[in-house]
Amino acid sequence: MNIGMFTDTYSPQISGVATSIMILEKELRKQGHNVYIFTTTDPNADRSSEEGRVFRLPSIPFVFFPERRIAVAGMNKFIRLVGELNLDVIHTHTEFSLGLLGKKIAKKYNIPSIHTYHTMYVDYLHYIANGKILTPSMVKKMTRSFCDSYDALIAPTQKVKHHLEDCGLNKLIYTIPTGVDIDAFEPVPNEKIVEIKLNLGIQPNEQVILSLGRIAYEKNINATIDAMPQVLKRLPNAKLVIVGDGPIRKELMQSVLDMGLEKQIIFTGAVNWNEIGSYYQLGDLFVSASTSETQGLTYFEAMASNRPVLAKQDESIEDILDDNQTAFLFENDQDLAERLCFILTHPDIAEKVSQNGRELVNALSAGQFGKNVANLYTEVGKSHVKNKKSMKMKSTLIRSKVASQVFSISSNTHVRKGRSSRRD
Incomplete structure (x- = not known):
């Protein structure tokens, strides 16, 4: 498979999210998959070692989390690049810049999309104006709005799964703990x-x-x-x-x-x-x-x-x-x-x-972590193809139905016109 991972957080940044992504990337490569990382620039990144597998967008420190970065340019370049890489699945790991871009690209090219919800933002509201702007209910609505368009969601723990369900998300949610190297x-x-x-x-x-x-x-x-x-x-x-x-x-x-x-x-x-x-x-x-x-x-x-x-x-x-x-x-x-x-x-x-x-x-x-996620990619990919065929058939039926209705209306109109002329 050709797999595209979209994340605002990646090596050399140090965090649980970056570690999780690096472990998954390593295990998927061991299985023979091609993994492409789409992320933000980092002044400490070793660009020579990343060539051909890591693509970085110009970025600046995120205002609320200065140690994290957010993309500010180059979106169209990534959209064209993904079109050339022929991705089989898009896996996003952030709800911010690269996550939004990943969603947009998945929709544009009709690629199966999966999202891992790494962060319980209700625990981080104090970073934003000491919790005076965003409330937990607002965060839940934002979470539901962002996650609802994905084919499937990954929760690292049952706690996260329950939180997503509490946000009103009823789609497929898989609990897959991050593995340890x-x-x-x-x-x-x-x-x-x-x-x-x-x-x-x-x-x-x-x-x-x-x-x-x-x-x-x-x-x-x-x-x-x-x-x-x-x-x-x-x-x-x-x-x-x-x-x-x-x-x-x-x-x-x-x-x-x-x-x-x-x-x-x-x-x-x-x-x-x-x-x-x-x-x-x-x-x-x-x-x-x-x-x-x-x-x-x-x-x-x-x-x-x-x-x-x-x-x-x-x-x-x-x-x-x-x-x-x-x-x-x-x-x-x-x-x-x-x-x-x-x-x-x-x-x-x-x-x-x-x-x-x-x-x-x-x-x-x-290793087990990598296998679990790869199996999910396959399952979602098959489901996506079925849904795509179903939508195509539905679209064909709708067009056929509309065409028959137009034909019926046209025929009836013709008959009415004929009858009217006979009355004259």
Whole structure:
């Protein structure tokens, strides 16, 4: 198949969406498919390595999410290009510029179209005038309006599927979790971990609590930071390492300074994707207090790295993570410090949960993810052809019916005219 993916977010940008797309692209190529990426320009992109497979439109930072970009020109060029590539399916991954373009092109060339709904925007309203412009009901209407024209939708979790249904979308919605590239999280030499620790000012024997991902309000990283004073009372040699970047990193760093914990809470900033596996293994446990996840990729990556996961209970993980079995869960932020201390002081239990988590994540492999999506492409493609034939037949019947009506009207008119002339 010739597959076109349209996204505003792609490598070298670091996010769950970019990771999901790169994993899918890699697995589809392994299956022998041709995958073309249509995305925005990025000053850090390696254009020479992308030639022939990644096409970028001129773009600027998005006003509400400066670390994301939005296309501003070159739309017609892409429309002509797609016409030459003979795409079998269009798969969009954004509701903004490239998503709108993908929809337009799919309609123009009558190409089957699929959309993955990656982001629960109701969790992000605070970025837009502190939530004073858009309301949740408005977001639902916008979501329904954007998604309703697709042949099928992909939801990474049941939580997202339920949200789409709540928006009034009754079309085909497939729950397909993003797979994990397990090979990328194989154990690294202990010397490498010790080196990273020393570079961060951490002694080899000190325990590390790891937070990794986008540093933003909706990730609730401040809950983990607020728990650290209680943790340090019991475990004075514990460290919290926060890996990643985002709009509130400086704000959180200042908060840590105000608490006098800059030696115990360490911010690494953004880390190259090739190093992520090593940083996961830096931690004695992985923690997330977020309830805004649509994919839970960081949970699965930590589990693939054979690390125990502590996560806040949420619908996005309720069918996947079992408390004290495949992960550790907590309900309230006030319980976080106690749970962190329990895991760090019960290494045998933590190791057993880590092993169970690793076994679970094997079933969520990148290979299976690629197969699931490819099967959906095939299914939607067949359905699209049937609908196209049905519409063509319907159109033919309508034209035939109209023609017969015109003929009937014309005949009746002729008869009436004939009768009228006879009366004369």
